[in-house]
Amino acid sequence: MPALMQEGRAKVNLTLRVVGRRVDGYHDIESVVAFADCADRLSLTPGSGLSLRTTGPMAQACGETADNLVLKAAQLLRERVPDLQLGEFTLDKVLPVAAGIGGGSADAAAALRLLAQANGLELDDPRLIEVARLTGADVPACLASNACVMTGIGETLLPLSLPKMPCVLVNPRIPVATRDVFKALGLRSGELRVGFTDVLRAPAWPEAGASLEDWVEALAAGSNDLEAPATRIQPVIGNVIAALNATNGAWLARMSGSGATCFAIYENTADAQRAAQKIQLDHPQWWVHAGVLS
Numbered sequence: 001m002p003a004l005m006q007e008g009r010a011k012v013n014l015t016l017r018v019v020g021r022r023v024d025g026y027h028d029i030e031s032v033v034a035f036a037d038c039a040d041r042l043s044l045t046p047g048s049g050l051s052l053r054t055t056g057p058m059a060q061a062c063g064e065t066a067d068n069l070v071l072k073a074a075q076l077l078r079e080r081v082p083d084l085q086l087g088e089f090t091l092d093k094v095l096p097v098a099a100g101i102g103g104g105s106a107d108a109a110a111a112l113r114l115l116a117q118a119n120g121l122e123l124d125d126p127r128l129i130e131v132a133r134l135t136g137a138d139v140p141a142c143l144a145s146n147a148c149v150m151t152g153i154g155e156t157l158l159p160l161s162l163p164k165m166p167c168v169l170v171n172p173r174i175p176v177a178t179r180d181v182f183k184a185l186g187l188r189s190g191e192l193r194v195g196f197t198d199v200l201r202a203p204a205w206p207e208a209g210a211s212l213e214d215w216v217e218a219l220a221a222g223s224n225d226l227e228a229p230a231t232r233i234q235p236v237i238g239n240v241i242a243a244l245n246a247t248n249g250a251w252l253a254r255m256s257g258s259g260a261t262c263f264a265i266y267e268n269t270a271d272a273q274r275a276a277q278k279i280q281l282d283h284p285q286w287w288v289h290a291g292v293l294s
Contacts, residue, residue, distance in 0.1 A: 008106030015222035098175030100257030
């Protein structure tokens with residue numbers, strides 16, 4: 001059987017509100033999520049065993065193979081699906097690691113789609129959904145890789161109709177651990193960060209067919225609650241946002257997820273391309289991608 005192929009697209013949190021910290025230690029969030037046109041590539045050659053090989057420019061940063069979420073997702077699915085056909089995964093890693101764009105989660109989601117394909121499972125199979133949730137908070141959103149509002153700890157997804165958003169993504173190649181950022185946020189177990197009335201007054205996002213301008217205006221009214229604590233841990237995040245804001249035509253610049261990747265939205269792809277070239281020239285050591293969010 002020939003190798004099957006899936007892309008693990010970068011996930012970008014356009015907004016991220018931390019509602020509070022639950023008594024089990026997890027944080028409840030509300031986030032508008034889009035997906036970028038840059039991605040890791042994962043292939044599966046079906047076979048009897050289960051293995052993972054990493055290649056590509058970011059392969060060295062992946063850490064121990066045994067800890068990779070691709071293998072975690074495959075093993076969890078094997079426990080739930082009798083006679084699951086597995087095989088050899090090859091991950092071409094191009095997205096930065098520990099970067100706030102869900103690279104590992106996107107890879108795990110790609111693994112689940114490949115296993116579904118190899119085993120004739122539907123993507124809405126409850127076992128697949130359960131494994132996505134157990135693998136990581138961002139994996140359910142990455143499984144569909146469609147724009148959505150993500151709530152709870154990431155398990156509740158409400159589809160959104162986003163216009164194509166020309167963007168630049170920048171990562172200073174400094175990893176930031178999600179748990180460190182939430183720790184710096186400093187919420188105690190069971191503590192709400194927003195008042196009850198704030199929860200009831202959740203933002204209404206633009207309707208299907210709304211313009212890019214409408215969306216940028218609505219997103220600008222939101223924020224990423226993790227940006228300040230992440231910047232305290234890695235001040236370079238402030239430099240990245242400043243560099244994005246200094247480019248011509250940047251409508252909105254913000255950090256994604258728990259950082260350190262930041263994004264800016266532009267009126268058109270030409271502005272985005274020029275901005276990316278300028279940032280790459282000024283900061284040759286940074287990872288820069290010009291593309292489209294959707």
